[in-house]
Amino acid sequence: MENPSPLCECSCEGRKKMLPECPAGAGGLPPPQMKLSSIDTLQNLTGRNISDYLVKTYAQIIGKSLKNKIWVNEFRYGGFSLGARSSQILPPSDEIDDAISQLRSRFTLEKGAAADRFLGSLSNFIQGLDTKDNVKIWFNNKGWHSIGAFLNVMNNGVLRANLPAGQDPSKFGITAFNHPLNLTKEQLSQVALMTTSVDVLVSICVIFAMSFVPASFVVFLIQERVNKAKHMQFISGVQPLLYWLANFVWDMCNYIVPATLVIIIFVCFQQEAYVSSTNLPVLALLLLLYGYGPITPLMYPASFFFKIPSTAYVVLTSVNILIGINGSVSTFVLELFGSNEIGGVNDILKNVFLIFPHFCLGRGLIDMVKNQAMADALERFGENRFRSPLAWDMVGKNLFAMAIEGVVFFLITVLIQYRFFIKASPLSTKLKPIGEEDEDVARERQRILGGGGHTDILELKQLTKVYKRKQKPAVDRLCVGIPPGECFGLLGVNGAGKTSTFKMLTGDTVVTSGEAYLAGKSVLKEIDEVHQNMGYCPQFDAHNDLLTGREHLEFYAILRGVPEKEVCEVAEWGIRKLGLVKYVDKAAGSYSGGNMRKLSTAMALIGCPPVVFLDEPTTGMDPKARRALWNCILSIIKEGRSVVLTSHSMEECEALCTRMAIMVNGRFRCLGSVQHLKNRFGDGYTIILRVAGLDPDLGPVMRFIEAELPGSTLKEKHRNMLQYQLPSSLTSLARIFNILAKNKQWLHIEDYSVSQTTLDQVFVNFAKDQSDEDHSKDISLNRKEAVVDVSQLDSFLQDNKAKETFV
Numbered sequence: 001m002e003n004p005s006p007l008c009e010c011s012c013e014g015r016k017k018m019l020p021e022c023p024a025g026a027g028g029l030p031p032p033q034m035k036l037s038s039i040d041t042l043q044n045l046t047g048r049n050i051s052d053y054l055v056k057t058y059a060q061i062i063g064k065s066l067k068n069k070i071w072v073n074e075f076r077y078g079g080f081s082l083g084a085r086s087s088q089i090l091p092p093s094d095e096i097d098d099a100i101s102q103l104r105s106r107f108t109l110e111k112g113a114a115a116d117r118f119l120g121s122l123s124n125f126i127q128g129l130d131t132k133d134n135v136k137i138w139f140n141n142k143g144w145h146s147i148g149a150f151l152n153v154m155n156n157g158v159l160r161a162n163l164p165a166g167q168d169p170s171k172f173g174i175t176a177f178n179h180p181l182n183l184t185k186e187q188l189s190q191v192a193l194m195t196t197s198v199d200v201l202v203s204i205c206v207i208f209a210m211s212f213v214p215a216s217f218v219v220f221l222i223q224e225r226v227n228k229a230k231h232m233q234f235i236s237g238v239q240p241l242l243y244w245l246a247n248f249v250w251d252m253c254n255y256i257v258p259a260t261l262v263i264i265i266f267v268c269f270q271q272e273a274y275v276s277s278t279n280l281p282v283l284a285l286l287l288l289l290y291g292y293g294p295i296t297p298l299m300y301p302a303s304f305f306f307k308i309p310s311t312a313y314v315v316l317t318s319v320n321i322l323i324g325i326n327g328s329v330s331t332f333v334l335e336l337f338g339s340n341e342i343g344g345v346n347d348i349l350k351n352v353f354l355i356f357p358h359f360c361l362g363r364g365l366i367d368m369v370k371n372q373a374m375a376d377a378l379e380r381f382g383e384n385r386f387r388s389p390l391a392w393d394m395v396g397k398n399l400f401a402m403a404i405e406g407v408v409f410f411l412i413t414v415l416i417q418y419r420f421f422i423k424a425s426p427l428s429t430k431l432k433p434i435g436e437e438d439e440d441v442a443r444e445r446q447r448i449l450g451g452g453g454h455t456d457i458l459e460l461k462q463l464t465k466v467y468k469r470k471q472k473p474a475v476d477r478l479c480v481g482i483p484p485g486e487c488f489g490l491l492g493v494n495g496a497g498k499t500s501t502f503k504m505l506t507g508d509t510v511v512t513s514g515e516a517y518l519a520g521k522s523v524l525k526e527i528d529e530v531h532q533n534m535g536y537c538p539q540f541d542a543h544n545d546l547l548t549g550r551e552h553l554e555f556y557a558i559l560r561g562v563p564e565k566e567v568c569e570v571a572e573w574g575i576r577k578l579g580l581v582k583y584v585d586k587a588a589g590s591y592s593g594g595n596m597r598k599l600s601t602a603m604a605l606i607g608c609p610p611v612v613f614l615d616e617p618t619t620g621m622d623p624k625a626r627r628a629l630w631n632c633i634l635s636i637i638k639e640g641r642s643v644v645l646t647s648h649s650m651e652e653c654e655a656l657c658t659r660m661a662i663m664v665n666g667r668f669r670c671l672g673s674v675q676h677l678k679n680r681f682g683d684g685y686t687i688i689l690r691v692a693g694l695d696p697d698l699g700p701v702m703r704f705i706e707a708e709l710p711g712s713t714l715k716e717k718h719r720n721m722l723q724y725q726l727p728s729s730l731t732s733l734a735r736i737f738n739i740l741a742k743n744k745q746w747l748h749i750e751d752y753s754v755s756q757t758t759l760d761q762v763f764v765n766f767a768k769d770q771s772d773e774d775h776s777k778d779i780s781l782n783r784k785e786a787v788v789d790v791s792q793l794d795s796f797l798q799d800n801k802a803k804e805t806f807v
Ligand SMILES: Nc1ncnc2c1ncn2[C@@H]1O[C@H](COP(=O)(O)OP(=O)(O)OP(=O)(O)O)[C@@H](O)[C@H]1O
Pocket: 467, 468, 470, 474, 492, 493, 494, 495, 496, 497, 498, 499, 500, 501, 539, 772
């Protein structure tokens, strides 16, 4: 070997080092050593510079101490040097004598006094330091007993070496007793507690990690609630209790994966406090019950109070971390540093915090660490103080609390789902008296109130909905009965209350007052039976983005109770009927708007329910798909089942509805068959004129119509098209045709049509009356601009400046 003891880098000028940096091998080859009967190790450092050896090998000792968790100073307590000369060069003896006599002359010392005797022997003592015949004792001043112990060993050595010949050295000796002021058990526990900080830190990390896991389960729940997929499942026959149980079982299966990983990590790092044979089962139990605890109790009910999944995730994670870490650490710190008075408060806090499963887990882990640390500390004194971690005042009460919380909060979740706490709030404002009504609507109301609706499959009796913090009712005392085999059209402007009516009928929102019966079952009291008899296509698609169209239909077919063998067939029927064949095996999240509507409608039709509610099913559908759906609805009606349909397409209502109602401000303004409504409200003619030319001047035509057909009103004006409304009493159909046919040429009229007033016109007439508390102002402004003048819009777009502003 080139250099068995390479030099260490120590502090030098301009470069300060607290500890020298020693290369491998510094301090030389390991000295010969032997184990003593007292299990100490004795090293032979003969021929070495001891101070140098101690310094250079210090770094190795630190490394060892970190591994074994034995304090650095517990390694080397002391040693002896025999016959080693002092490295200091002592002054010659005459100089020492001279210095002593000078001291004597300066202080007049009494003969025989202590100082006189000291000075007398000082010269010999200093000379003695230089003798080769000496022993030197090294001791580590961090070991309280080391001076006494090592001095005693040397004294014994000296004694035994100087025994008269023939004496047995083993019979002579000096015994040194060490009586440290022992710590009381409490003090020792306190010290042991303080040394557990690293393990406590580990438990904090576990709480931190475990705060994210339960919060992540809420994301899907909120999504499913907000997009109404959950409601759709309930309508299809899922019991709320079953829904939550299934969620719980699935979440627990998922939770077990991270929990197992935590345990594996603990096992890998061999943390005695967590993985000793008695502690490991308790750790597993704590983690398992924590999953059973917070997933159900805190996270499930919390899912009802959020609308945005990401917000819920962040908020719940923060709350979990806050409660878990703050609760357990604050009680631990109070325990460490708190006085007796605080101890009482701390005990109360520890019991109160047990209502939080996060605290139960965190505190349980800390208690396990504490128990192990105390047991280790007392084991040195031969006492076995290890307590079973399952004991009540250890982790037992935490486990018990979590088990109870799981049940209690699961029940709360189910009760919230069953709207146990939600009572329909009594009407905050008195509804205005119904007043004068259209005769058809009034007749229907009387029929229903008189009990004439019993034979109807769907009966709405004074059904009312007033949303919270709203004065005006969204649905105002609706009365209607729909017999089997009818397609009832519910028309109305945006915000008229159509969807709110559907929501009440499907049990999505609470009915404020009134009652509704579907197939004789009350919507208020027997919602489960009502669900069995209805199919619902909500206005906004309630899909699970990850399931394919086919999976959706199969899933809902199963929920509807279709026999297992026929599930695939039924799904296939829905797919073909709505023209979804091309997309059926793609995830619903990737569907276009129209395809989503098709899927929603197919879901509503599955299971052949006697009543189908379709809320704007054809919005966004292409004309071909729309016609396919119309055929489908017509076949449903033929089967004797009923359909309640909302739509903004008059064409659709004309094609499908046997009866329809126009809804304004939550009330029916008219009710009856399409022709009946046209006859009653659409009296008159609609004239549509198209003028030839690219950008024709419509002035002459307008002036002509005004002159020849007085009483006509211009309803719409587009680039080359004019639409007039004319009351039938003012003229005859023959006269209109006559005038137009004669003057067609010189007015450059390309084509014209005269028809009975369309349903659109009837609708627009009623729509004017729709008002909203918040938007009534806008509506009154818009009403003034009843005629749409597209030419103005064109000139606006042709103006370059305006174009820029428009863009
Ligand atoms: N959850 C709610 N909270 C408060 N008000 C609501 C709520 N849902 C609907 N409304 C209000 O109730 C009224 C009726 O709304 P609804 O959704 O039933 O109208 P709609 O006839 O379905 O309209 P659209 O044709 O646009 O679908 C509107 O004024 C609306 O603002």
